[in-house]
Amino acid sequence: MSETLPLLLRAARGEAVERPPVWMMRQAGRYMKVYRDLRDRHPSFRERSENPDLSYEISMQPFKAFQPDGVILFSDILTPLPGMGIEFDIVESKGPQIGDPIRNLSQVEALRPLQPEESMPFVGEVLGRLRSSVGNQAAVLGFVGAPWTLAAYVVEGKSSKNYAVIKKMAFQEPELLHKLLDHFATSIATYLRYQIDSGAQVVQMFDSWAGQLSPADYDTFAAPYQKKVVDLVKQTHPDTPFILYISGSAGVLERMGRTGVDIISLDWTVDMAEGLARLPDHIGVQGNVDPGLLFGTPEAIRDRIDDCVRKARGRRHILNLGHGILPGTPEENGRAFFEAGKTVMDRIGEG
Numbered sequence: 001m002s003e004t005l006p007l008l009l010r011a012a013r014g015e016a017v018e019r020p021p022v023w024m025m026r027q028a029g030r031y032m033k034v035y036r037d038l039r040d041r042h043p044s045f046r047e048r049s050e051n052p053d054l055s056y057e058i059s060m061q062p063f064k065a066f067q068p069d070g071v072i073l074f075s076d077i078l079t080p081l082p083g084m085g086i087e088f089d090i091v092e093s094k095g096p097q098i099g100d101p102i103r104n105l106s107q108v109e110a111l112r113p114l115q116p117e118e119s120m121p122f123v124g125e126v127l128g129r130l131r132s133s134v135g136n137q138a139a140v141l142g143f144v145g146a147p148w149t150l151a152a153y154v155v156e157g158k159s160s161k162n163y164a165v166i167k168k169m170a171f172q173e174p175e176l177l178h179k180l181l182d183h184f185a186t187s188i189a190t191y192l193r194y195q196i197d198s199g200a201q202v203v204q205m206f207d208s209w210a211g212q213l214s215p216a217d218y219d220t221f222a223a224p225y226q227k228k229v230v231d232l233v234k235q236t237h238p239d240t241p242f243i244l245y246i247s248g249s250a251g252v253l254e255r256m257g258r259t260g261v262d263i264i265s266l267d268w269t270v271d272m273a274e275g276l277a278r279l280p281d282h283i284g285v286q287g288n289v290d291p292g293l294l295f296g297t298p299e300a301i302r303d304r305i306d307d308c309v310r311k312a313r314g315r316r317h318i319l320n321l322g323h324g325i326l327p328g329t330p331e332e333n334g335r336a337f338f339e340a341g342k343t344v345m346d347r348i349g350e351g
Contacts, residue, residue: 155180
């Protein structure tokens with residue numbers, strides 16, 4: 001029976017599969033001409049991600065072009081914020097902008113519990129349409145931002161290089177920050193349950209900025225809230241594979257493995273074999289080809305994929321980049337990545 005399920009879902013569950021499934025973080029986006037053309041017609045990011053027809057079309061663009069084993073919802077980690085009472089915009093070349101950054105207790109206490117079916121019905125609609133469109137040819141992936149990373153955005157008010165504002169809150173007013181993180185953890189778990197109920201078969205949590213924390217502070221401000229999200233989702237959806245990604249995670253890999261997730265997505269700064277040696281055998285891995293390599297030759301891409309898959313052999317593995325594909329990457333090199341990933345077992349053999 002499970003043979004009819006998508007390859008990525010089977011691999012993520014730990015079943016024996018014929019090859020590692022392959023998809024790419026940010027596979028829908030700026031490196032594709034078809035996306036750039038659509039963006040020219042619809043310059044507002046929020047429109048592209050919150051109009052269900054546009055989000056669906058963008059989500060499907062890489063599937064139509066490259067047939068990856070996973071199709072991920074085109075959205076943003078900040079999309080749930082307005083449903084909690086936090087307005088934002090995403091400005092081209094500047095990134096996210098929070099209109100009224102959260103800096104005090106009254107703002108935290110004014111946040112609303114997230115009710116995604118009311119504030120984000122477009123997400124559920126897109127996930128359902130993706131499932132019916134791709135059938136078992138690919139797994140549908142949902143995703144969220146983790147509490148620490150969401151807090152970093154809403155406290156800083158924008159992207160940051162040194163995270164001074166949220167770190168000042170962490171070290172001067174930790175109770176305030178913990179209250180905010182706890183609110184986000186509960187809301188994000190609710191959002192993930194909604195995504196799974198709507199059609200997501202595998203989910204990934206991005207704690208993009210947790211790599212900016214010392215291990216001790218990761219243990220205090222990131223890990224407990226990652227774990228709370230995982231625990232709440234596993235209570236209701238124990239069989240949905242859960243992936244955790246942190247950029248710059250080399251210093252906290254073992255800690256990531258203790259959060260209850262099924263799969264750790266490695267960035268490219270960790271050797272695949274060394275990363276696996278640091279994680280328990282029951283935890284799968286995703287990754288971890290350097291996205292910068294996709295500016296190289298098809299041969300270089302193929303060789304690096306072969307090395308990555310060889311090192312991960314014998315473990316649950318989803319082939320991916322170690323970060324999102326970079327803007328400006330030649331589209332044909334994106335294609336080369338997928339093609340090399342799908343044919344890797346022909347080159348490295350069964351032994």
